Amino acid sequence: xxxxxxxxxxxxxxxxxxxxxxxxxxxxxxxxxxxxxxxxxxxxxxxxxxxxxxxxxxxxxxxxxxxxxxxxxxxxxxxxxxxxxxxxxxxxxxxxxxxxxxxxxxxxxxxxxxxxxxxxxxxxxxxxxxxxxxxxxxxxxxxxxxxxxxxxxxxx
Amino acid sequence: xxxxxxxxxxxxxxxxxxxxxxxxxxxxxxxxxxxxxxxxxxxxxxxxxxxxxxxxxxxxxxxxxxxxxxxxxxxxxxxxxxxxxxxxxxxxxxxxxxxxxxxxxxxxxxxxxxxxxxxxxxxxxxxxxxxxxxxxxxxxxxxxxxxxxxxxxxxxxxxxxxxxxxxxxxxxxxxxxxxxxxxxxxxxxxxxxxxxxxxxxxxxxxxxxxxxxxxxxxxxxxxxxxxxxxxxxxxxxxxxxxxxxxxxxxxxxxxxxxxxxxxxxxx
Numbered sequence: 001x002x003x004x005x006x007x008x009x010x011x012x013x014x015x016x017x018x019x020x021x022x023x024x025x026x027x028x029x030x031x032x033x034x035x036x037x038x039x040x041x042x043x044x045x046x047x048x049x050x051x052x053x054x055x056x057x058x059x060x061x062x063x064x065x066x067x068x069x070x071x072x073x074x075x076x077x078x079x080x081x082x083x084x085x086x087x088x089x090x091x092x093x094x095x096x097x098x099x100x101x102x103x104x105x106x107x108x109x110x111x112x113x114x115x116x117x118x119x120x121x122x123x124x125x126x127x128x129x130x131x132x133x134x135x136x137x138x139x140x141x142x143x144x145x146x147x148x149x150x151x152x153x154x155x156x
Numbered sequence: 157x158x159x160x161x162x163x164x165x166x167x168x169x170x171x172x173x174x175x176x177x178x179x180x181x182x183x184x185x186x187x188x189x190x191x192x193x194x195x196x197x198x199x200x201x202x203x204x205x206x207x208x209x210x211x212x213x214x215x216x217x218x219x220x221x222x223x224x225x226x227x228x229x230x231x232x233x234x235x236x237x238x239x240x241x242x243x244x245x246x247x248x249x250x251x252x253x254x255x256x257x258x259x260x261x262x263x264x265x266x267x268x269x270x271x272x273x274x275x276x277x278x279x280x281x282x283x284x285x286x287x288x289x290x291x292x293x294x295x296x297x298x299x300x301x302x303x304x305x306x307x308x309x310x311x312x313x314x315x316x317x318x319x320x321x322x323x324x325x326x327x328x329x330x331x332x333x334x335x336x337x338x339x340x341x342x343x344x345x346x347x348x349x350x351x352x353x354x355x356x357x358x359x360x361x362x363x364x365x366x367x368x369x370x371x372x373x374x375x376x377x378x379x380x381x382x383x384x385x386x387x388x389x390x391x392x393x394x395x396x397x398x399x400x401x402x403x404x405x406x407x408x409x410x411x412x413x414x415x416x417x418x419x420x421x422x423x
Contacts, residue, residue, distance in 0.1 A: 003294060005180060006189040010196060010289075010298030017200045017254045018302075025204065026250035028211040029230045035216030 125153050168377075169370050172270060174284030175292070176277075189292055191281065196289035199261040204254070229257070236410060241417035248416055251306070255299060256409030259358065262290040263401040266365050267394065270373060290404075291362040293355070300355035303412045307350070310419040323422065354411050361404045365397050 129149065176191040210226045219227060233253045237245050265288045277285035289295045311320045324343045329335045372393060376386035 002184060003297065004177075004185050004187045004189065006187075006192055006292065006294035007298045007301070009188060009193055010295050011302050013193070013197055013200060014254075014258075014299055014302045017204055017258060018251050020204055020208075021254040022247055022250035025207045025211050026230075026246065026253070028214060029227070030246075032211070032214045032216045033227070033231075039216060 121153060121156050124156050125149065128152060128156075163377075165374055168374055169367070171284055172274065172370050173286070173366075176281045176283070176285045189286070189294060191277075191285045191287070192289040192292040192295050195265060195287060196258070196262055196295060199265075199289070200254075200258050203257050203261055207253075207257075229253075233409070237413050240410070240413050241420070243417075243420060248413060251416070252409050252413050255303070255412050256405055259290060259299070259408045260402065260405035262288065262295070263358075263362055263405050265289070266291070266362060266369070266397060266401060270366075270369055288362055288366055290358055291366045293359045296355035296359040297351070299358075299408070300351040303354065303415055304347075304351040307415045307419040308347075310416055314420050315422060319422075350415060354408070354415070358404050358408050361400055365393075365400060368393055369397075 175189045177187045178190045179187045207226055207230075210223055214223050214226075230253060233256060234245065234249050237249045237252050241248050268287055270287075273287050274285065277287070286292060308320075311323075315323060325336045325339050327339060328342065329339050369390070372386045372390045375382040376390070377383075
């Protein structure tokens with residue numbers, strides 16, 4: 001165990017190895033590790049964000065559902081109201097129509113009655129005239145007796 | 157081993173503990189332990205190259221098993237550094253990673269069977285090749301002294317030269333003029349003991365582990381009964397040594413972090 005030049009040579013080799021290690025190995029190692037740490041941190045943050053988003057989305061969906069349910073209730077309510085209203089309107093329209101038809105029929109009947117009465121009256125007048133003719137056994141001039149006949153007609 | 161010599165216990169161990177040395181100048185200091193250098197350099201290039209290859213192809217998405225393994229390793233080191241050092245870890249963490257991984261692999265060379273490795277290395281190093289670089293005191297001193305220099309560098313960088321000198325003279329006992337000398341002596345002891353304990357702890361453990369393996373293999377070579385005893389003992393020691401190898405690498409890494417982070421803090 002004697003000290004010789006090997007000491008200095010080994011020290012130089014050691015210095016060289018330290019330099020190589022500090023320059024070409026360690027920085028790459030730490031860079032990769034830091035990159036990975038960042039990736040993992042980002043991934044965790046993204047996961048957390050996703051979880052929060054999911055929670056918010058669920059909440060919103062719940063709200064939307066409640067709103068939709070409320071709206072459906074409203075729509076059904078208004079539809080029912082409208083149903084009743086339409087029924088009432090239809091009933092009213094039908095009643096009005098019936099009344100109108102009834103009135104028309106009544107007017108028709110009145111007219112028919114009047115017309116029948118008119119023709120009856122004319123027939124009765126003609127019958128009376130012919131009766132009178134037979135009774136009088138003479139010709140009655142309708143022109144000269146028109147005024148008389150008109151009065152008679154009115155009396156019937 | 158060496159067939160031309162008589163094989164005695166001391167020659168066997170001595171042979172295994174011989175460095176492959178290459179003189180580069182006059183005097184005993186100017187030699188290089190080629191085996192320690194080559195092995196440690198290969199291990200460093202292999203381990204850091206592997207990390208580099210994985211890290212360059214790394215994805216920030218789902219990692220494959222290879223990348224996950226490297227990430228576990230890096231994060232383990234980073235967490236250890238984080239617990240001790242409060243500040244920017246862009247330098248201290250790679251230092252800890254380098255020193256921990258490198259020391260671990262260098263220690264782990266002890267698991268390679270000594271005589272089989274010697275048989276292989278004899279083709280190019282007939283007079284011995286030490287396969288465990290951390291059982292070479294030069295390696296552990298080199299690491300510890302590098303850490304020591306980093307410690308002093310950061311002390312000055314963080315507190316300023318004046319602050320550091322002030323700390324040498326005025327802590328831990330107080331700023332009184334009479335206490336300057338005791339303070340300085342205390343700090344000197346601390347500055348000397350740190351690299352010594354840092355390096356000798358690792359060296360001692362690895363060297364002792366190697367010696368015990370060699371003793372066991374020597375016993376195994378001493379006849380049938382020796383082989384029968386040496387195999388279970390070697391197994392037990394190898395299993396125990398797994399703990400030592402990992403623990404000593406870990407301790408060396410942690411002390412590195414502790415010393416450098418202590419340099420950042422004021423007393």
